[in-house]
Amino acid sequence: MYGIFSKIASRVCSDTKYFVFLQEAIYRHMAQQLTIKQIATLAGVSAGTVDRVLHNRGKVSEEALAAVQAVLKDQSYRYNLHSSAIAFKKTGKVWNIVVTIPFSKKGEYWDLIKSGIDQALAEYGDFSLKIEYVFFDQFNSNSCRETFEKIEKMDCSAVIIGTTFVEETQNLCKGLDKKGIPYFFVDGKVTDTKPKAAFMANQTACGRLLARLMDGFVADDAEIAVLLPKRIGTQLSNNSAIRLASFRNYFKEKSRDSAVKEFSFSADNEKKAGEEISAFLKENPAVKGIAVVISTAYLISGAVEKSGFKGICVGGFDATEGNSRCIREGSLDFIINQHPDKQGFNAVEATLHYLLYGTTDSSTDELMPIDIVFKENLIP
Amino acid sequence: MYGIFSKIASRVCSDTKYFVFLQEAIYRHMAQQLTIKQIATLAGVSAGTVDRVLHNRGKVSEEALAAVQAVLKDQSYRYNLHSSAIAFKKTGKVWNIVVTIPFSKKGEYWDLIKSGIDQALAEYGDFSLKIEYVFFDQFNSNSCRETFEKIEKMDCSAVIIGTTFVEETQNLCKGLDKKGIPYFFVDGKVTDTKPKAAFMANQTACGRLLARLMDGFVADDAEIAVLLPKRIGTQLSNNSAIRLASFRNYFKEKSRDSAVKEFSFSADNEKKAGEEISAFLKENPAVKGIAVVISTAYLISGAVEKSGFKGICVGGFDATEGNSRCIREGSLDFIINQHPDKQGFNAVEATLHYLLYGTTDSSTDELMPIDIVFKENLIP
DNA sequence: CAGAAGAATGTGTGCGGACACACAAGAATT
DNA sequence: AATTCTTGTGTGTCCGCACACATTCTTCTG
Numbered sequence: 001m002y003g004i005f006s007k008i009a010s011r012v013c014s015d016t017k018y019f020v021f022l023q024e025a026i027y028r029h030m031a032q033q034l035t036i037k038q039i040a041t042l043a044g045v046s047a048g049t050v051d052r053v054l055h056n057r058g059k060v061s062e063e064a065l066a067a068v069q070a071v072l073k074d075q076s077y078r079y080n081l082h083s084s085a086i087a088f089k090k091t092g093k094v095w096n097i098v099v100t101i102p103f104s105k106k107g108e109y110w111d112l113i114k115s116g117i118d119q120a121l122a123e124y125g126d127f128s129l130k131i132e133y134v135f136f137d138q139f140n141s142n143s144c145r146e147t148f149e150k151i152e153k154m155d156c157s158a159v160i161i162g163t164t165f166v167e168e169t170q171n172l173c174k175g176l177d178k179k180g181i182p183y184f185f186v187d188g189k190v191t192d193t194k195p196k197a198a199f200m201a202n203q204t205a206c207g208r209l210l211a212r213l214m215d216g217f218v219a220d221d222a223e224i225a226v227l228l229p230k231r232i233g234t235q236l237s238n239n240s241a242i243r244l245a246s247f248r249n250y251f252k253e254k255s256r257d258s259a260v261k262e263f264s265f266s267a268d269n270e271k272k273a274g275e276e277i278s279a280f281l282k283e284n285p286a287v288k289g290i291a292v293v294i295s296t297a298y299l300i301s302g303a304v305e306k307s308g309f310k311g312i313c314v315g316g317f318d319a320t321e322g323n324s325r326c327i328r329e330g331s332l333d334f335i336i337n338q339h340p341d342k343q344g345f346n347a348v349e350a351t352l353h354y355l356l357y358g359t360t361d362s363s364t365d366e367l368m369p370i371d372i373v374f375k376e377n378l379i380p
Numbered sequence: 381m382y383g384i385f386s387k388i389a390s391r392v393c394s395d396t397k398y399f400v401f402l403q404e405a406i407y408r409h410m411a412q413q414l415t416i417k418q419i420a421t422l423a424g425v426s427a428g429t430v431d432r433v434l435h436n437r438g439k440v441s442e443e444a445l446a447a448v449q450a451v452l453k454d455q456s457y458r459y460n461l462h463s464s465a466i467a468f469k470k471t472g473k474v475w476n477i478v479v480t481i482p483f484s485k486k487g488e489y490w491d492l493i494k495s496g497i498d499q500a501l502a503e504y505g506d507f508s509l510k511i512e513y514v515f516f517d518q519f520n521s522n523s524c525r526e527t528f529e530k531i532e533k534m535d536c537s538a539v540i541i542g543t544t545f546v547e548e549t550q551n552l553c554k555g556l557d558k559k560g561i562p563y564f565f566v567d568g569k570v571t572d573t574k575p576k577a578a579f580m581a582n583q584t585a586c587g588r589l590l591a592r593l594m595d596g597f598v599a600d601d602a603e604i605a606v607l608l609p610k611r612i613g614t615q616l617s618n619n620s621a622i623r624l625a626s627f628r629n630y631f632k633e634k635s636r637d638s639a640v641k642e643f644s645f646s647a648d649n650e651k652k653a654g655e656e657i658s659a660f661l662k663e664n665p666a667v668k669g670i671a672v673v674i675s676t677a678y679l680i681s682g683a684v685e686k687s688g689f690k691g692i693c694v695g696g697f698d699a700t701e702g703n704s705r706c707i708r709e710g711s712l713d714f715i716i717n718q719h720p721d722k723q724g725f726n727a728v729e730a731t732l733h734y735l736l737y738g739t740t741d742s743s744t745d746e747l748m749p750i751d752i753v754f755k756e757n758l759i760p
Numbered sequence: 761c762a763g764a765a766g767a768a769t770g771t772g773t774g775c776g777g778a779c780a781c782a783c784a785a786g787a788a789t790t
Numbered sequence: 791a792a793t794t795c796t797t798g799t800g801t802g803t804c805c806g807c808a809c810a811c812a813t814t815c816t817t818c819t820g
Binding site: 761762763764765766767768769770771772773774775776777778779780781782783784785786787788789790 | 791792793794795796797798799800801802803804805806807808809810811812813814815816817818819820
Binding site: 415416417427428431435437459460462463464465466467468470471 | 805806807808809
């Protein structure tokens with residue numbers, strides 16, 4: 001791709017010759033795409049036959065097949081996306097995508113994923129596309145199970161799944177596999193499943209980055225607290241567990257593991273969380289950094305500021321509304337953003353791509369970029 | 381947009397009722413788009429009249445105009461992008477976008493912008509779109525002037541301009557304004573011009589963020605060097621100047637300005653740059669942080685490591701190939717990424733959008749997100 | 761008042777692809 | 791030998807839009 005460009009660029013050192021350079025630098029992109037009819041002419045058959053080959057509809061003689069495939073390969077044919085979409089309308093069919101994710105309040109993690117999905121729907125609204133949301137309770141495996149059972153009975157073209165409960169997800173995927181319905185993951189992966197793609201951030205990198213930043217921003221002789229959600233009944237989510245392990249691992253490598261204190265707080269209760277962190281900081285005055293491995297750091301940073309503790313660096317995950325507010329106000333120092341909205345958007349995009357072309361053009365694991373957000377680069 | 385979603389979510393607190401919730405949560409998006417023909421029927425006119433109204437082709441009576449506009453507004457009509465693109469093909473016209481940016485070596489700043497543009501071309505290849513590159517020498521105002529004069533004579537639908545030389549850009553824009561050709565900026569803005577949109581990062585935020593990170597990562601009693609390119613004849617580019625001022629401002633606010641040392645290096649000569657920084661560090665042993673305000677930090681970080689200086693934090697701008705390599709190898713600690721590729725991509729996208737719909741759907745200034753990249757979140 | 765000129769409006773065609781359907785030629789059945 | 795059936799193939803229609811061209815209605819002129 002860079003061939004011509006770099007060749008020209010390397011030639012321009014002398015001052016006087018730039019004009020000659022310009023003549024050559026004006027180069028044109030030509031993505032001459034052939035149509036089905038042109039392919040047909042080249043292969044010596046009719047458009048219908050080419051269509052049959054392209055869609056594997058059968059009823060094509062071996063010689064015709066060979067002739068068409070030869071031309072197709074030679075000309076690297078691609079559907080014209082627009083014509084395809086237009087013609088598809090005629091059929092009256094609609095791509096029905098079912099999205100099943102936990103519900104959450106406006107501006108919280110799963111709602112950001114949903115925003116991305118909605119955005120994708122708006123962007124790709126000109127395709128015959130329908131999205132059907134089915135929410136469940138991320139803290140209640142029964143809700144998840146019954147929801148997933150419902151989905152298996154639904155008539156749809158593809159499913160986007162927010163990975164939470166492992167066993168329930170595996171069951172759903174098994175059912176979908178049997179029916180040949182493609183599915184995609186957002187936020188994570190689950191073993192023994194075959195998603196067409198999974199959109200998530202590298203959790204090991206996330207944990208390590210959190211550690212690196214804390215290490216940099218907190219004095220060498222201070223202690224650092226790593227905060228987890230208190231859970232009753234259920235265990236730590238897979239993502240959080242990986243982040244925690246990776247976080248601790250960083251400090252182990254630096255032989256500073258003794259400075260790290262683990263602490264669990266009530267992530268679903270603002271008041272309780274505040275009281276807990278206050279008490280903790282009183283008991284541990286050497287703690288000068290608080291690393292929250294989940295998306296509700298704002299519950300902590302707000303309380304830390306209110307309680308009057310100074311010079312404590314607080315970091316967390318994801319640009320939820322609460323976190324963004326605290327960053328803006330200064331109580332939260334930074335967050336590591338996994339782009340939940342982008343995950344949602346890309347999942348829809350990939351789904352549509354798969355439905356239209358029958359392929360995912362990239363690898364199964366779609367790692368999202370991990371951003372670090374300070375007050376200075378927060379998007380308002 | 382969140383209306384239904386948040387209403388439902390807030391209702392689900394009790395454990396037992398989630399199933400009821402599910403029934404309601406299955407809600408369907410319906411973006412029922414009317415066609416021109418349907419609009420015509422509703423307005424009591426023919427499709428041709430609606431078409432004339434939509435394209436401002438004139439020859440429409442006042443009453444017909446009013447009737448159509450009323451229906452259009454009421455139904456919030458939008459072209460079907462696909463049909464539009466398909467039908468446009470028939471006309472044989474092609475959108476010809478001229479891109480004029482400085483040339484640079486593969487993987488350097490302007491080449492990243494170009495990659496983004498190429499990517500956009502690939503993505504939007506199914507539109508009748510042609511891109512014509514015209515490169516110039518960013519260190520030679522004559523090259524720029526003569527290139528721009530050439531562009532004024534070219535026949536094109538829109539121009540994307542990499543802002544470098546102020547006066548030359550103003551002249552070009554004046555000419556384009558006269559001909560009614562829309563133009564877009566990448567990397568910066570220029571006063572007294574009327575671009576449809578400018579794609580760039582907030583440079584004040586960039587400088588401040590650089591300062592914030594340096595401040596955090598370098599001990600309080602150490603000195604910090606801020607590195608500028610040595611220029612002969614030309615002055616510091618606008619972007620660099622803003623970053624520098626913003627950087628210094630941060631430390632002034634903290635009354636630590638005395639710890640900041642400015643230093644100019646040969647940004648276009650790897651060997652010279654290395655010798656200069658080595659000498660500088662020998663003379664200034666208290667310097668423990670190096671902030672490079674331009675995109676060639678890799679020239680510095682490589683030399684710092686080779687010369688054997690330890691414990692010095694180096695930060696710079698943009699994920700160029702050189703910088704990415706140094707981050708990976710560990711000599712460069714972090715970079716602030718302005719997403720040049722995204723700037724290029726979005727510029728093409730916005731241009732196409734303008735050409736198709738006659739509007740830029742957002743504000744003139746398109747601020748790009750600013751990312752911070754460490755080894756941990758570097759995309760390979 | 762016929763006829764030309766002009767303004768407003770309606771109709772027709774084709775972009776590239778998806779699919780239904782018509783049709784031809786040979787094989788299998790009655 | 792006449793018929794159904796199979797298999798391969800080409801043709802026609804339509805999706806929604808852009809634009810050329812045909813048509814109608816109005817007004818003005820000799």
